[in-house]
Amino acid sequence: xxxxxxxxxxxxxxxxxxxxxxxxxxxxxxxxxxxxxxxxxxxxxxxxxxxxxxxxxxxxxxxxxxxxxxxxxxxxxxxxxxxxxxxxxxxxxxxxxxxxxxxxxxxxxxxxxxxxxxxxxxxxxxxxxxxxxxxxxxxxxxxxxxxxxxxxxxxxxxxxxxxxxxxxxxxxxxxxxxxxxxxxxxxxxxxxxxxxxxxxxxxxxxxxxxxxxxxxxxxxxxxxxxxxxxxxxxxxxxxxxxxxxxxxxxxxxxxxxxxxxxxxxxxxxxxxxxxxxxxxxxxxxx
Amino acid sequence: xxxxxxxxxxxxxxxxxxxxxxxxxxxxxxxxxxxxxxxxxxxxxxxxxxxxxxxxxxxxxxxxxxxxxxxxxxxxxxxxxxxxxxxxxxxxxxxxxxxxxxxxxxxxxxxxxxxxxxxxxxxxxxxxxxxxxxxxxxxxxxxxxxxxxxxxxxxxxxxxxxxxxxxxxxxxxxxxxxxxxxxxxxxxxxxxxxxxxxxxxxxxxxxxxxxxxxxxxxxxxxxxxxxxxxxxxxxxxxxxxxxxxxxxxxxxxxxxxxxxxxxxxxxxxxxxxxxxxxxxxxxxxxxxxxx
Numbered sequence: 001x002x003x004x005x006x007x008x009x010x011x012x013x014x015x016x017x018x019x020x021x022x023x024x025x026x027x028x029x030x031x032x033x034x035x036x037x038x039x040x041x042x043x044x045x046x047x048x049x050x051x052x053x054x055x056x057x058x059x060x061x062x063x064x065x066x067x068x069x070x071x072x073x074x075x076x077x078x079x080x081x082x083x084x085x086x087x088x089x090x091x092x093x094x095x096x097x098x099x100x101x102x103x104x105x106x107x108x109x110x111x112x113x114x115x116x117x118x119x120x121x122x123x124x125x126x127x128x129x130x131x132x133x134x135x136x137x138x139x140x141x142x143x144x145x146x147x148x149x150x151x152x153x154x155x156x157x158x159x160x161x162x163x164x165x166x167x168x169x170x171x172x173x174x175x176x177x178x179x180x181x182x183x184x185x186x187x188x189x190x191x192x193x194x195x196x197x198x199x200x201x202x203x204x205x206x207x208x209x210x211x212x213x214x215x216x217x218x219x220x221x222x223x224x225x226x227x228x229x230x231x232x233x234x235x236x237x238x239x240x241x242x243x244x245x246x247x248x249x250x251x252x253x254x255x256x257x258x259x260x261x262x263x264x265x266x267x268x269x270x271x272x273x274x275x276x277x278x279x280x281x282x283x284x285x286x
Numbered sequence: 287x288x289x290x291x292x293x294x295x296x297x298x299x300x301x302x303x304x305x306x307x308x309x310x311x312x313x314x315x316x317x318x319x320x321x322x323x324x325x326x327x328x329x330x331x332x333x334x335x336x337x338x339x340x341x342x343x344x345x346x347x348x349x350x351x352x353x354x355x356x357x358x359x360x361x362x363x364x365x366x367x368x369x370x371x372x373x374x375x376x377x378x379x380x381x382x383x384x385x386x387x388x389x390x391x392x393x394x395x396x397x398x399x400x401x402x403x404x405x406x407x408x409x410x411x412x413x414x415x416x417x418x419x420x421x422x423x424x425x426x427x428x429x430x431x432x433x434x435x436x437x438x439x440x441x442x443x444x445x446x447x448x449x450x451x452x453x454x455x456x457x458x459x460x461x462x463x464x465x466x467x468x469x470x471x472x473x474x475x476x477x478x479x480x481x482x483x484x485x486x487x488x489x490x491x492x493x494x495x496x497x498x499x500x501x502x503x504x505x506x507x508x509x510x511x512x513x514x515x516x517x518x519x520x521x522x523x524x525x526x527x528x529x530x531x532x533x534x535x536x537x538x539x540x541x542x543x544x545x546x547x548x549x550x551x552x553x554x555x556x557x558x559x560x561x562x563x564x565x566x567x568x569x570x571x572x573x574x575x576x577x
C-alpha cells in the first residue's frame with residue numbers, strides 16, 4: 001500500500017532532490033517523519049479545512065485513505081465456519097491449517113494481545129511489558145506460521161496458490177483476490193485500522209502544487225473514486241455518500257467496520273519502532 | 287576474460303609501459319567517484335554521534351544485538367552453501383559442454399543464457415509457483431504417487447534453490463572458459479601411459495581446472511553475499527541475510543547510520559574472508575587460468 005517508502009521522503013528532505021513532492025504514507029511512518037522533521041506544514045490557505053471533519057486536518061498531514069489489517073481465510077477449508085477472531089487464529093486445534101502473517105510488528109503485537117484475552121479497549125496505552133507478553137503468546141503460534149510475508153503481491157500469491165489457509169491481509173488486496181474469483185472470506189472483527197496521511201516532504205520547490213493536489217484529492221467525490229478502485233476508503237464520512245451499498249461494504253471506513261476493528265496507536269509505534277524492530281527480528285530468528 | 291594482452295601476439299602488449307596507465311584512468315575515476323567516496327562517507331557518518339563527535343556507539347549496538355550478529359553469520363554460511371552447490375552442478379555441466387560440442391551442449395548453453403537474461407524477480411516468483419505446496423513440482427510428484435514432499439519454500443531450501451538458479455550461469459561460464467582451453471590430448475596421453483579414466487580425470491583434468499574453480503567460487507560467493515529479494519521471497523525468518531536487515535533498518539527505522547555500519551561490518555568481514563582465501567589459493571591460482 002505504501003507506494004513511497006519513508007526512506008525516499010527522508011532522502012528527498014535531507015538531500016534536496018525531490019523525486020516525490022506529495023505522498024500518502026502509513027501513520028506510523030508519518031509520526032516518525034514528524035519526529036525527524038521531514039515534513040512541510042500543510043498550507044491551510046490552499047487546503048480547505050472545511051472539506052471534512054476537523055480532526056482530519058493536522059499540522060503536517062491530512063488524513064486520507066485507510067487500510068484494514070484483517071484476518072482472511074479460505075472458506076473451502078472451513079465448511080463449518082472459519083476463524084472469527086485472533087483467538088481463533090491462534091487456536092490450531094479448532095482451526096487446523098497453515099497460516100501466514102506480515103513480517104512487521106505493527107498490528108501483529110496487537111493481534112497476539114487480543115488472542116491472549118486483552119480487550120480491544122485495553123490494548124492501549126501500549127508498553128514494553130505488553131510487547132513481551134505478545135511475543136510470548138507468539139511463541140506457541142510460531143510453528144504454525146508457514147510464511148512471514150514481506151510484500152502485498154506476495155501475500156496474494158501465497159493465498160491464491162493455496163499455500164496457506166488463513167492469514168492477515170490488507171483489505172484492498174483481499175477484495176482484489178475476491179474479484180479474481182479466489183475463494184476468500186474477510187473477517188472485519190478485530191481488524192487493525194491504519195489511517196494514511198497526505199504529506200509533503202520538507203523544502204520541495206513544488207510545494208504549492210503539492211498543496212493544490214492534496215486539496216483536490218480530499219474532495220469526497222474524488223476520494224470515492226479512489227475508494228472504488230482500491231477499497232482503502234477515506235476517513236471523511238461524506239465519501240460514503242458517493243458509493244453504492246456493495247462498495248461501502250468493502251471499505252474499512254463503513255460504520256460497522258470501524259466499530260468492529262480498532263484504530264492502531266500509530267503515534268506510539270512511530271516513537272518506539274527503533275526499539276521494537278530489532279526485538280521482533282531477533283524473535284523471528286530464534 | 288581476454289584482456290588487452292591477449293590480442294597481441296607476444297607476451298608484451300604494444301601499449302605496455304608507463305603510458306598505458308592512462309587507459310585505466312577513466313575506470314579508476316568512476317570507481318573512486320561512485321564507490322570509494324560514498325563508502326568513505328558511509329563509514330565516517332557511522333562513526334559520528336548526532337552532535338558530530340566521534341563515537342563507536344553504533345558498532346557496539348551492532349555487536350550486542352543478536353539479530354545483526356546472526357544475520358551476518360547467516361549470510362556467510364548461505365553464500366558458502368550456494369557457492370558449493372553451484373560448483374557441483376556447474377562443474378558437471380561445464381565439463382559436458384567443454385568435452386564435446388554437440389547439439390545438446392548448444393541447447394544447454396542456450397538455456398543457461400536465457401535464464402541469465404531473464405529478470406531476477408521473475409525467476410524468483412517462478413520458484414514460488416514451482417516449489418509451492420500445490421505447485422508444479424508437487425502436482426508432478428503426485429502423478430507418480432508421491433504426496434508428501436518436504437517443505438521446499440519459505441525456508442533455507444527455498445532460498446538456496448532460488449539463489450543457485452541465479453548464480454549457476456556465472457559458475458558454468460567461468461568453468462567453461464577454463465575447460466575449453468584444456469588440450470584433450472592430455473587425457474589421451476595419460477591414458478596411453480596407463481592411467482584409468484578416473485585417475486586421469488583426477489590427476490590431470492581437475493588440477494588444470496582449479497583456476498576456474500577458485501574464480502567461480504569467489505565470483506558466486508561475493509555476489510551471493512549481497513542477495514536481497516530472492517531470500518526475502520523464498521526464504522524464511524531464520525534465513526535472514528544482512529541485506530534484508532539493512533533494507534528494514536533503512537525503510538522502517540530511517541536509520542541510515544545503523545544501515546551504513548552494518549554494511550561496513552559486512553564489507554570488513556568479506557575482505558577478511560577474501561584475504562584468507564587469497565592466502566590459501568594465491569593470486570596465481572585465481573588468475574592463472576584466465577590471464
